[in-house]
Amino acid sequence: MFAKATRNFVEEVDPGGLLIPVRSLNDSIALLTVVVSQKRFWFWQKPKHLPTDFNLNDILTGDTPITPVLTETDFIKYNGTYGDNIQGTMDATFIHSNVNMEGKDSSKLQFSFGSLKKDEVDVRRLLQDSKNRLLDMSHCLIQQIKKKRQVFGVVKERIVTSQPCSVIEEVQQAEQCTGTLSLCEPKSPKVSLKDNGSLSKDSNVTMEIPTNTTLAYALIDLEVKHDGRYELCLMSNKGGFEVDGPTQKSLMSVTGAPGGQNNPGVSHLTRELENLRAHFQLLAALPASSRSSLLKGITALTQDRAALGALQSLLDRTLLEKSANMADVSEAHKRSIQPVLEVLKEAERLSEAQTERSVSLLSALHLIISALDELTCDSLAALRVCSSPDVLKIMELLVQHLSGSRESPASGAEVSALPEDVLSGMQHLFASSGVSLQRDGDTARSQIKQMQQAGNRPLIMCIALRGLHSLV
Structure with a gap:
């Protein structure tokens, strides 16, 4: 329900852009949170993003943390309603029976996010602060990411609520079935069975969302060298780890299985x-x-x-x-x-x-x-x-x-x-x-x-x- 609302929100305000919808209220997304981009099977699939419990400072060497320069701006006032109405009937006539089925489903998703804010990291300052800094290559998170050949980045901006808001989902399902079954054999009385049945299911769920809840975020990927030095990928999401062997300059990144070229012709x-x-x-x-x-x-x-x-x-x-x-x-x-x-x-x-x-x-x-x-x-x-x-x-x-x-x-x-x-x-x-x-x-x-x-x-x-x- 929350994931459906955030996905609709991102599709409306940033189609094909950099914003990533938050999938769960349990995901704690702050600026500089480390997010892993999970490899997908097909090259045309968007990567799955898995927020971690760590931020950039947690995986750096040294005792001096990076203190980012933050800016907060008004983003948009947003409310939305999405709904579906589906209905259908079926009539079937057999030799000894008749069946009629009718179904009707309707659903409505309504969310009132109100006025939203955008928090951003000053990327130029982050570039300066990242000079001569090293990642702790022995950190358990980096070891696991590197072993699975995954990419990770840090949150550079996020869209957050500025007031309490709500998500409401209403679902109505109704089905009705009527039928007549007749059994008739020679020299035996006719047996007729009539059945009328109906099934209905209604649900109305309201979710209250507190202030400062992250709805969507954008990442800046990290390109990591053997010695722990890293670069911020400013123009594309092509991060990864430097690979050992003859192709040492190439990077392991999120790729698909079949295919590989991104030519849309x-x-x-x-x-x-x-x-x-x-x-x-x-x-x-x-x-x-x-x-x-x-x-x-x-x-x-x-x-x-x-x-x-x-x-x-x-x-x-x-x-x-x-x-x-x-x-x-x-x-x-x-x-x-x-x-x-x-x-x-x-x-x-x-x-x-x-x-x-x-x-x-x-x-x-x-x-x-x-x-x-x-x-x-x-x-x-x-x-x-x-x-x-x-x-x-x-x-x-x-x-x-x-x-x-x-x-x-x-x-x-x-x-x-x-x-x-x-x-x-x-x-x-x-x-x-x-x-x-x-x-x-x-x-x-x-x-x-x-x-x-x-x-x-x-x-x-x-x-x-x-x-x-x-x-x-």
């Missing part, structure tokens, strides 16, 4: 999607029942950003650390992600007899979930409107046209029949990923607007859409 998009083809093919080869269950489970997760992030972190640990420990997952999130994990487990069991594959189902699922987790909250909300199989097929054609693997744009009666709310959702999803989408009658065209500014956003969207389409 169409050729880059085409190449990366081609490199991931085996993942999509593996998902498309699953039995229809498994694909349908996965699509349903993943679509449901897009309604809960925190549960989606919990599944992404769990799959991260499973792939990188070969550990699927769910001890850190809350009970509510376990209930949300368990259906997806059960389908994955069953699909892996059924495919054990197949020949050796270049990728695993775990890796393929991790790819989709990671891409979805990188989308903004608004993009996820727009995607939910467009998650029906027919619309996903149209968006797959747009992805093909965008990546250059299809010369003609998407066209046909399905395009002209798109409802306005679905078309609006598609346009919002594409626009938030740096892609323009235009419909002219029965033709829809997609194009990357400004390649340099778009970065990896078009690629991430295409991976998410192609992954979901693989499950249709």
